[in-house]
Amino acid sequence: MLQSANVAVSVNGVTKQFGDFTAVKDLDIEIYEGEFFSMLGPSGSGKTTVLRMIAGFENVTAGKILLHGDDVTAAAPFDREVNTVFQDYALFPHLTIAENVAYGLRVRGVSKTERNRLVGEALEQVQLSAVASRQPSQLSGGQRQRIALARALILRPKVLLLDEPLGALDKQLREQMQIELKQIQREVGITFVFVTHDQEEALTLSDRVAVFNNGKIEQVGSPREVYEFPETEFVARFLGITNIIPSATAARFFGSSELHSLRPERVELADPTTPLETDEIALGGTIAEIVYAGAHTRYLVDVEDGVRYISEKQNRHTPRTEASLRRGDTVSLRFQKTHATPIPGTQPVSAAA
Incomplete structure (x- = not known):
């Protein structure tokens, strides 16, 4: 309009x-x-x-x-x-x-x-x-x-x-x-x-x-x-927190070396033994830090290729229930392919998210 x-x-x-x-x-x-x-x-x-x-x-x-x-x-x-x-x-x-x-x-x-x-x-x-x-x-x-x-x-x-x-x-x-x-x-x-x-x-x-x-x-x-x-x-x-998927990882999963943006709210943490769903990508990693922010919790996860990713989870558990994940836990970082969007024409500027 x-x-x-x-x-x-x-x-x-x-x-x-x-x-x-x-x-x-x-x-x-x-x-x-x-x-x-x-x-x-x-x-x-x-x-x-x-x-x-x-x-x-x-x-x-x-x-x-x-x-x-x-x-x-x-x-x-x-x-x-x-x-x-x-x-x-x-x-x-x-x-x-x-x-x-x-x-x-x-x-x-x-x-x-x-x-x-x-x-x-x-x-x-x-x-x-x-x-x-x-x-x-x-x-x-x-x-x-x-x-x-x-x-x-x-x-x-x-x-x-x-x-x-x-x-x-x-x-x-x-x-x-x-x-x-x-x-x-x-x-x-x-x-x-x-x-x-x-x-x-x-x-x-x-x-x-x-x-x-x-x-x-x-x-x-x-x-x-x-x-x-x-x-x-x-x-x-600049528009909020994001994970920048580096060129090598993008080429492996998406067939393109363009950097990809992946918002933390679309990243799930799962047990490494949980089977993958259709079109789901998994990266193994270790929880490096947990940031409690009231309505949600951010998990900073160091994955196998040396990149740190952020997963954000709404705190839907009851107030007196502690979150089950701890620093140092081994997890599988999961997201759907369609949840990562390519950044047009980008080259691998940096690897850190």
Whole structure:
């Protein structure tokens, strides 16, 4: 559906240099109207620089940026129909919550009566009508983030840019805000362009994800596509934990020397004497480490060819029942052939998972 939609943001052949350093290299992106699009990557990968160029906070060294077909490459930030939500919220500490949300409307000369009406609607949308008269310092981090979002949305931008807006929140609150943010985006129907270094966050929120590395995009696709079918070894490793099956092992089992990605949740541990099922692959190994993580347990297994694999198992046993496996146990590592996906065009970069 998104492929046939109108394009909200076009980044065409964009390069950004800071002196001798090239932060972004000949980048092309198309982001569709009404889409939740995430730019994901490690620190220094160029994702925030791209967001700032779309917003107009950074100049483009080469290339063009278009918003709904209009070339805004040289336009000032206030001449672009976008708004930005920052990680630090950027609320005015001396203004009340209602005054913070109304600030952009006041700058635009909107009448007081209309401002009050729109502020009321915006605060109701983020479920914070009761705090309108408070100061930002009296709110929690999650509440301040929702106020920053309301202040940005009240101006009805065609594109909302979000620069790691949940990064300062603790894990539980961040997960709660992810759900709220996605619900708000669906309600308002505005294009969201979201920058994050958190893989789980990108997978949870996005319609599509662009994975950045060294100023370039390694892969763009739906969360399922980039997780299940990584196109580069970097994407496979960065999008959660994975086992990289090395070239020699891949050639033996799959008839191809391309590296393969195998997610830990698809790896089972069995008794070495258990018969193989149809199309199942077995590797003998020894449990090197066991990591208990509450809902699941990870087993690090050193196999016969010197590679360490990870198996992840949901903890479905009763709470007072200890897991039967121990460090040093000999096990058979099992997975279906179809559960390992080839990484196109890869060569044996490394053997460790």
